[in-house]
Amino acid sequence: LPRALAAMAPPPPPTRRLRDAVARENIAELVDLQRRGLIKSKEFSGHHDFGPEDVQVVLFDVYSLDSFAACCAARKALPHAEFEGVTRSGCGENLNVEVRDKVIALLGVCWDYDDMRNLIENGAQVLVLQSEDTLSEPDKNDLIQLGTWIEVDPRLGAGVLAWEFFNKGDPVPLLLRAIEDSYLGRNVFKDGKAMEDGIDVLLEDVTDINAEVKALLRPVAYRDEIFTKFNHLLNDNQATRKRLQVIAEKGRERAAEIAADQARAAASCVVRVFRHFPAWKCNMVLMSSKFEGRVAEFLAQQLADRCAGDEGRCFGAVLEIANGVRVVLRSLEGGPDVSQIAGHFGGCGSATRAFFKAGSSTFLESNLEQPEVVLRDVSLDSSCLTLKPKDLVTVMVRDQHFRDSPLDDWSWGFKVGEPEKEGWFPTLSYSVYIAVRTEPSHGTGVKPVKEGDIVVGHLQRGKYIYGRRLPGGPIETPELKSWFPFAEDLFKRLHASSAAVALLDAGFFRMPEILA
Numbered sequence: 001l002p003r004a005l006a007a008m009a010p011p012p013p014p015t016r017r018l019r020d021a022v023a024r025e026n027i028a029e030l031v032d033l034q035r036r037g038l039i040k041s042k043e044f045s046g047h048h049d050f051g052p053e054d055v056q057v058v059l060f061d062v063y064s065l066d067s068f069a070a071c072c073a074a075r076k077a078l079p080h081a082e083f084e085g086v087t088r089s090g091c092g093e094n095l096n097v098e099v100r101d102k103v104i105a106l107l108g109v110c111w112d113y114d115d116m117r118n119l120i121e122n123g124a125q126v127l128v129l130q131s132e133d134t135l136s137e138p139d140k141n142d143l144i145q146l147g148t149w150i151e152v153d154p155r156l157g158a159g160v161l162a163w164e165f166f167n168k169g170d171p172v173p174l175l176l177r178a179i180e181d182s183y184l185g186r187n188v189f190k191d192g193k194a195m196e197d198g199i200d201v202l203l204e205d206v207t208d209i210n211a212e213v214k215a216l217l218r219p220v221a222y223r224d225e226i227f228t229k230f231n232h233l234l235n236d237n238q239a240t241r242k243r244l245q246v247i248a249e250k251g252r253e254r255a256a257e258i259a260a261d262q263a264r265a266a267a268s269c270v271v272r273v274f275r276h277f278p279a280w281k282c283n284m285v286l287m288s289s290k291f292e293g294r295v296a297e298f299l300a301q302q303l304a305d306r307c308a309g310d311e312g313r314c315f316g317a318v319l320e321i322a323n324g325v326r327v328v329l330r331s332l333e334g335g336p337d338v339s340q341i342a343g344h345f346g347g348c349g350s351a352t353r354a355f356f357k358a359g360s361s362t363f364l365e366s367n368l369e370q371p372e373v374v375l376r377d378v379s380l381d382s383s384c385l386t387l388k389p390k391d392l393v394t395v396m397v398r399d400q401h402f403r404d405s406p407l408d409d410w411s412w413g414f415k416v417g418e419p420e421k422e423g424w425f426p427t428l429s430y431s432v433y434i435a436v437r438t439e440p441s442h443g444t445g446v447k448p449v450k451e452g453d454i455v456v457g458h459l460q461r462g463k464y465i466y467g468r469r470l471p472g473g474p475i476e477t478p479e480l481k482s483w484f485p486f487a488e489d490l491f492k493r494l495h496a497s498s499a500a501v502a503l504l505d506a507g508f509f510r511m512p513e514i515l516a
Contacts, residue, residue: 056102066183067108069159077166085216108158113139132348191248198251262298271419284317292318296330370496372430385423392416432499433491
């Protein structure tokens with residue numbers, strides 16, 4: 001019997017079910033169980049020259065509630081640190097707190113490479129915690145080589161990241177999870193959309209928490225009143241639960257306001273293409289709205305519905321002109337990564353939510369493809385658009401050539417007002433050219449060109465173009481079509497707006513014979 005017992009294998013260890021973040025934080029009844037897996041925790045590893053307890057200065061973005069939440073999470077563990085509100089376009093040289101030879105934490109600030117480099121050159125050691133990956137790999141690697149500690153995780157809000165970093169082992173407070181859900185727009189919470197719409201009434205005696213945080217563009221005392229108010233909810237999940245009910249109710253009350261702004265946007269929106277991102281279509285509107293994000297989200301959905309089967313190329317934008325152009329971008333799940341667009345223009349964000357600000361009001365004309373005026377009938381085959389004179393087209397790709405017609409230039413795009421229908425059309429069907437120098441005749445049948453001549457082409461063959469020269473004023477007797485010398489250094493295509501003016505001045509569309 002003893003030998004038989006000894007030969008028996010030991011029993012397996014008892015199975016232990018790993019508890020996810022939702023279970024550990026006891027918030028299961030508040031979240032959509034189908035989406036609970038989106039709530040994540042974070043463990044920090046690696047060797048660095050400093051630790052969380054060494055941070056002496058905390059910088060947070062006054063335009064981001066999530067960044068302020070990260071500041072408050074750090075404050076709990078750093079009673080002797082200094083805190084200052086900054087902007088994402090701010091520069092480290094303009095700080096009011098002393099940073100030389102100190103450990104600085106940038107929490108959800110998303111400063112660019114140059115600003116971070118300025119801090120380092122002033123002797124600071126820098127910690128970066130943020131949701132958005134705003135640095136290129138070469139810039140990030142350079143900063144890491146200089147001792148910067150960079151932690152970017154798009155799955156977590158900055159507030160949650162900061163809590164996990166500075167308060168290791170403590171469950172994340174419900175308040176930070178609610179702000180994270182609102183900031184990332186995941187709708188993990190059952191009332192997520194309503195909470196996002198009402199989050200500005202987070203604190204009982206503050207009508208707009210976002211406005212209160214914006215006023216913190218200064219050094220903030222450890223015992224500042226707004227810290228105290230926020231800390232109360234941070235430490236009391238039961239009080240937070242009650243407050244979230246109020247927030248959700250406020251959000252539901254705003255449904256009519258939001259719908260009204262969305263209807264206003266639907267009445268005046270247009271579909272355009274960013275010149276540097278020609279494959280993606282943007283349903284955009286120029287307006288001011290307190291619910292700009294929800295309006296942009298609505299525009300993205302509206303365009304995706306129209307372009308069924310091609311939703312992955314559709315997004316929305318709200319543009320507001322105020323000391324430049326402020327642009328809020330929204331994309332649906334599986335849609336374009338709008339953070340790439342924001343990053344190109346110096347902004348930041350996540351794959352589905354981003355924003356940037358352009359300093360000049362000329363931004364729209366210089367960075368969006370402007371509609372081109374169609375000059376003649378286009379009706380070829382099923383792969384081509386059917387167009388008529390005076391139609392407007394948005395060109396996504398131009399000057400393409402095909403093996404079976406190597407001398408013809410083709411463009412790809414869509415007719416304005418019908419973004420769901422894309423196709424090919426001849427580049428010459430909308431192009432107006434201006435001569436930038438004088439060129440003599442190349443022989444019989446080829447007319448000379450003078451600097452400033454405006455030519456509408458119908459056909460191109462190698463170094464020659466067949467078309468009409470427009471007069472400097474109204475057309476009285478149309479000039480016959482002729483061949484002209486044609487080269488890149490001789491003619492330049494007029495910008496869409498300039499071409500429209502030239503055609504209008506000439507009365508181009510009033511004479512059917514010149515459209516043939």
